[in-house]
Amino acid sequence: MLTTAHIDRTVQTALDEDAPSGDVTSEAFIPETATARAVLRAREAGVLAGGEVFAAAFRLTDAATAVHLERADGDRFEAGDVLATVTGSARAVLRAERIGLNFVQRLSGIATLTRAFVDAVGGTGVRIADTRKTTPGLRAFERHAVAAGGGSNHRFSLSDAVMAKDNHLAVLTARGLSVTEAIRAARERIPHTMRIEVEVDRIDQIEPVLAGGADIVMLDNFTLEQLREGVALIAGRAVVEASGNVTLATVRQIAATGVDVISSGALTHSVRSLDLGLDVEVAEA
Known part of the structure; x- marks a missing residue:
């Protein structure tokens, strides 16, 4: 459902919205030669979803940026766990930071809530399913997060x-x-x-x-x-x-x-984004 092409198209739109003419703050404050290492860390327990989407934000900003995912979508984690590391140009890391976080926080929130529902009916054989009450343009992303949380997907669209x-x-x-x-x-x-x-x-x-x-x-x-x-x-x-x-x-x-x-519908329309943070260390190359 969530293809690389779909991820890239949607994430690129978000990046363009966030920095239509560049990141003037980083360009004014951060030396062009500076590099950075950033750590995606959980500030509360949950279930990961959107790791590849998070990585795409940095890859599309600068192809030379390296993102290593420490956990896979569907994995549970505790507060303090490291979920991913990012290394590359400091300007690129800072430019992609908010977009990467916005996606992974929301999708992990959906996966975490879904897992709570799935756990609540454990042993009954009942499936927990989402609905079409999704954020316009993000249905494939949010449906992917439901699946990562152990839920089932309802019909994807009116055509199905x-x-x-x-x-x-x-x-x-x-x-x-x-x-x-x-x-x-x-x-x-x-x-x-x-x-x-x-x-x-x-x-x-x-x-x-x-x-x-x-x-x-x-x-x-x-x-x-x-x-x-x-x-x-x-x-x-x-x-x-x-x-x-x-x-x-x-x-x-x-x-x-x-x-x-x-x-x-609450799995997607009333979810709270999970508290994940990106701690950045900046150093001269």
């Missing part, structure tokens, strides 16, 4: 799978159309390899959706009792996904209802 949500169903209902027949008709229009998911917010919507042949039924904002009832009603006829109001405090209880997947 049929997923009828509440507003789709509202349009059908307003036109007096049958949800069951609409699902069957949709099946005829899509490739045989594509699955159909339908979101419901009431128990009475489940049977018509199953009658249409939906592969996945999303139970949206159901109470724990309603989730158990929905799982029993579906009885293995479709994959059951729970979504809505999922928190670390509730995710274990949701998993215990028997659902197969729990999706949460």
Whole structure:
């Protein structure tokens, strides 16, 4: 999902935004011949994601800059651990510093939060999945971070799978159309390899959706009792996904209802960037 070409294109855009006409501070203060060694150090425990993105910020600024990643994406670390070292032109290191940190801090925050959710449902067999509630332009980056944290990725885009949500169903209902027949008709229009998911917010919507042949039924904002009832009603006829109001405090209880997947937009849209620091030592060449 996260290719080198995609990383380079996005990181270069961020670098251009941050220094459209150069880094006037470093150029004014730092001798051109100065070299620097910088250490990426964790200031709190977490899970790493975005190591290659961090490295790209320095590589694209100056190809002669060397970045050695001490940990791989998905690795856990503790406060004080060294995650990477950077050596090269001091001006280049200082110019790329903030962009490299912005990416690795946010992505590691996502991976760390995802790992907490995954750990919370450990042993249940339930998958923790993300949603399309991602930062525009950074979906591949944030989805990569979810995977690094042990989570699963939902459909990447609107082009990947049929997923009828509440507003789709509202349009059908307003036109007096049958949800069951609409699902069957949709099946005829899509490739045989594509699955159909339908979101419901009431128990009475489940049977018509199953009658249409939906592969996945999303139970949206159901109470724990309603989730158990929905799982029993579906009885293995479709994959059951729970979504809505999922928190670390509730995710274990949701998993215990028997659902197969729990999706949460909070993994990407409400995450806190992890506290990572880059300590730079500058010396004359």
